Amino acid sequence: MTTKVSAAINIPQFFQHLVDGVKVTKTGGRTVGECLDELIERFPQLEAHLFSGDGKLHGYLDVFINGKSAYPEELSKPVADGDELHIINIIVGG
Amino acid sequence: MAINSGKFLRVNLSTGQTMTESVPHQVAIDFIGGRGYGIKYLYQELDANVDPLGEDNKLIILNGPLAGTSTQATSRWMVITKSPLTGGFARSVGGADFGAWLKFVGYEFIIIEGKADRPVYLHLSREGCQIHDAGDLWGKDTKETQKTLKDEHGGNTRMVCIGPAGEKLVRYAAIVSDRRTAGRCGTGAVMGSKNLKAIAATAARTLELFDETAYAQLSKQQATLIMENKGFQNHREWGTTRTQNITNSLGIYPVLNFRYGQQVGHEKITGEEYRRLRTGEFGCYSCPARCGKAHRVETGSYSGAYSEGPEYETIWAFTGSVDSTSIEATVAADELCDDLGLDTISAGACIGFAYELYEKGILTKADTDGLELKYGNHAAMVTLVKKIALREGIGDLLAEGTMRAAASIGKGSEVCAIHVKGLELPAYEPRGSKTQGFNYATASIGASHCFGYSGQDVFGAVVPRPSDRFAEEENADLVIYNQNGTAWKETGINCTFSAGWGWVDSLFGKLLTAARGIDQFSDNDYLWKVGERILNLERAFNVREGFGRKEDTLPQRMLTEPLHTREAPGEGQIVRNQDKFLDNYYWLRGWTEAGFPSPEKLKELGLDFVLNDMNVEQ
Numbered sequence: 001m002t003t004k005v006s007a008a009i010n011i012p013q014f015f016q017h018l019v020d021g022v023k024v025t026k027t028g029g030r031t032v033g034e035c036l037d038e039l040i041e042r043f044p045q046l047e048a049h050l051f052s053g054d055g056k057l058h059g060y061l062d063v064f065i066n067g068k069s070a071y072p073e074e075l076s077k078p079v080a081d082g083d084e085l086h087i088i089n090i091i092v093g094g
Numbered sequence: 095m096a097i098n099s100g101k102f103l104r105v106n107l108s109t110g111q112t113m114t115e116s117v118p119h120q121v122a123i124d125f126i127g128g129r130g131y132g133i134k135y136l137y138q139e140l141d142a143n144v145d146p147l148g149e150d151n152k153l154i155i156l157n158g159p160l161a162g163t164s165t166q167a168t169s170r171w172m173v174i175t176k177s178p179l180t181g182g183f184a185r186s187v188g189g190a191d192f193g194a195w196l197k198f199v200g201y202e203f204i205i206i207e208g209k210a211d212r213p214v215y216l217h218l219s220r221e222g223c224q225i226h227d228a229g230d231l232w233g234k235d236t237k238e239t240q241k242t243l244k245d246e247h248g249g250n251t252r253m254v255c256i257g258p259a260g261e262k263l264v265r266y267a268a269i270v271s272d273r274r275t276a277g278r279c280g281t282g283a284v285m286g287s288k289n290l291k292a293i294a295a296t297a298a299r300t301l302e303l304f305d306e307t308a309y310a311q312l313s314k315q316q317a318t319l320i321m322e323n324k325g326f327q328n329h330r331e332w333g334t335t336r337t338q339n340i341t342n343s344l345g346i347y348p349v350l351n352f353r354y355g356q357q358v359g360h361e362k363i364t365g366e367e368y369r370r371l372r373t374g375e376f377g378c379y380s381c382p383a384r385c386g387k388a389h390r391v392e393t394g395s396y397s398g399a400y401s402e403g404p405e406y407e408t409i410w411a412f413t414g415s416v417d418s419t420s421i422e423a424t425v426a427a428d429e430l431c432d433d434l435g436l437d438t439i440s441a442g443a444c445i446g447f448a449y450e451l452y453e454k455g456i457l458t459k460a461d462t463d464g465l466e467l468k469y470g471n472h473a474a475m476v477t478l479v480k481k482i483a484l485r486e487g488i489g490d491l492l493a494e495g496t497m498r499a500a501a502s503i504g505k506g507s508e509v510c511a512i513h514v515k516g517l518e519l520p521a522y523e524p525r526g527s528k529t530q531g532f533n534y535a536t537a538s539i540g541a542s543h544c545f546g547y548s549g550q551d552v553f554g555a556v557v558p559r560p561s562d563r564f565a566e567e568e569n570a571d572l573v574i575y576n577q578n579g580t581a582w583k584e585t586g587i588n589c590t591f592s593a594g595w596g597w598v599d600s601l602f603g604k605l606l607t608a609a610r611g612i613d614q615f616s617d618n619d620y621l622w623k624v625g626e627r628i629l630n631l632e633r634a635f636n637v638r639e640g641f642g643r644k645e646d647t648l649p650q651r652m653l654t655e656p657l658h659t660r661e662a663p664g665e666g667q668i669v670r671n672q673d674k675f676l677d678n679y680y681w682l683r684g685w686t687e688a689g690f691p692s693p694e695k696l697k698e699l700g701l702d703f704v705l706n707d708m709n710v711e712q
Contacts, residue, residue: 010556010560012553013344013551013554013563013663014340014343014344014553014554015217016663017343017661017662021663029659037253042129053459058372059324059327059328059331060328060336062192062324062325062330067557069591069596071322071323071324072324074134086554086556086560087554088554089340089552089553089554090324090325090328090553090594091328091329091334091336091340091553092335093334093337093543093544093547093549093590093591094332094337094338094341094404094405094406094407094521094543
C-alpha cells in the first residue's frame, strides 16, 4: 500500500474563471499526473484545457514543482509532501 | 589575450567623416554591451533638449558581445536614440541577420551623427565605410530597397533600412531588416531625418572571442538546454501566434480602443485559425526557433497578401483596435507596415483611436477623406495604414501619434489617446494585468510590454514569485524585477523570448566572460547590478529631459473608466492606487518621491557622472 502525500496545486489566473476563482487546492497525488487527475475530478471542465486528445499535457503548458519545471518527465514526475505545484503557460510574450 | 571590449564606427553625415573607435575597458566592465553601451554613449554624447528629428540627435545601432557567434538567439540588433514620439529615451530591438553582419564587419555599434545634405546609404565592409548616394532608393519600399542593395553589393550583404514612412518622418516609423523591424519609438523617423536610407554590411563570418574554446563548449551546452526545453518547443511550433488565446481568456485583449478586454468572435482569430494560412517559417541568425510564421491569403478581397507575420501584437493591432475578426486583413496590414516601414503597434493604436473619435462624432467623413471608420470596417483600416505611411489626408494627422493628434483635434479626444509618455499601449490591458500596466507607466521609453514583460500576470510564471494580477502597489517589486532582468539580458543582445528557454541563468554570464574576458560577468548578482545601472541611467536621461513623476502615468481611461471584460474576470476593474504604486516603486528603486534617482543610488551604481545633471528640484 502506498501513502498519499499532501501537496498544493496553485491554479493559474488564466484558469480561475473555470474553477469559481479557487486559487489553491490540496492534492494527495504522488505524481504530477495523479495530482492533475485529482484536480480534474474536482473541476471536470479543466480536462480539455489541460490535456490534448492523446492524454498528454498541452504543448503550451508546463507544471512547476517548487519553482522547477517537471518537464520532461512531466506527468510521471514524483511529488513529495509539502510540494507546491504551479501550472504555467509557457508561451513567452508577444 | 586582452579584454575584448569591442569597436564602434562613428559616422558624421554632415561632414562625411567616419572613424573607428574602441570601447574603453571600464565601459565594458560597467555596461557589458548592447543596451548598456547604447545608453552609456547616448547619455554622454547627447545634450539635453535636442530636437529628436534635428541634426543634433544621434542614432546608435548596436549588436551585442554574443552576436554572430554559434550561440542561439543572441544576435539581435538594437536602436538607441532620442524618440520623436516621447522626447525621451528610445530603445527598439530588431531581428533577422543584421546584428551578426554588423559584427562580421568588425563593429559592435555605429553612432550616426549629423544630417546628410541628400539621401544617402552607408556600405560597411572589413575595408571600411563608404557613403553612397541614395537618390534612386528614396521613395522605395523596404522590400525594393533591400533587393536593390543586395543586387548591388552581393548575396553576403545584410542591411537595415527605412521605408517611405521613415522618409516622411512618421513619428512611429520603423527600421526594417529583411522582414524584421525595430518597430517602437519612431527610430525610423530619426533615420529619415538624417537622410539616411539604409546601412548595408557585406562580410564573411569572422569573429574575435576572448576564449574561443570555452565559448564553443558553453555554446554546445546552450544548444542542448534549448532543444530540451518545452517552452522552446512550443515557441518553435507557434511563435506568438496564439498568445491572443490566453489574453482573451484573461479579459486583457484590448478591444474598441481599450474599453473591452475580450473580443466578440474571438474564435475567428485564434492561433489555430492563423495556422490555416501559414505557408512557412523564418527566423533570426543562429536561432532554431524560426518563430516568424509566414501567412498568405489565397481568397477574398485580400487575396495575394503575404506577410512574414503577423505575430501577436500585430494580430491585435489590426483586430482588437478596430473590432475586426478578419485575419486576412491583418496579413494585408502587416505586409504594408513592413513594406512602408511602420510600427504595427502604434499604427493599429492610432487607427483604433481614430475609430473611436468617429464613433463619438469628433471625426466625421469630412475629416477622414470620406472613409467610414465604423468598427469592423477592416478595409478602411488597411487604407489608413497607407495614408499614415505616406502622410496623406487624415494619415498626416495620425502619423503624429495619438498624443499629438489628440492635442491637435481637441474636443475631448485626449481621453481616447491611449499612450504613456507618447508611446501607444501594446496588446495587454493594464486594468486586468496591473504588473504589466505599471511596467508601461514607469518604462523610460513609454508603454512597451517588452521593457519589463510580466509573465507572472499573463502566463502564471512563478519566478521570482507568482502575482495577483489585480494587485497594485504590492507588485512594485515584480515590475522592478522584470525591468532590471530585461535590461541585463539585452546586453547580449538576447532575444526576449529565449529568456524562457532554460539557459540564461546558468550560461549567459559565462558566455559573456568567454566572449569578453571579464570575470565579473559570470556572477549573476553582478549582471543584476548592471541591469539596475542601465535602468537608472536611462531614467537619468529622461530626468535630464524634464521627465518626472507626472509622466509616469497610465492613460486617464485606465484610472477612471471601468474595464468591461464581457465574460472574463476583471469586470469593472480600474487602476485605483497609481500614486501608492509609484511611492512603493520609487522607494524600492532608491529614487526620490519625484521619481529621480537619488544621489546615494547613483553613487552606489557608479553613475557619479550623472550627479551634476540631476540638480533639478528634487
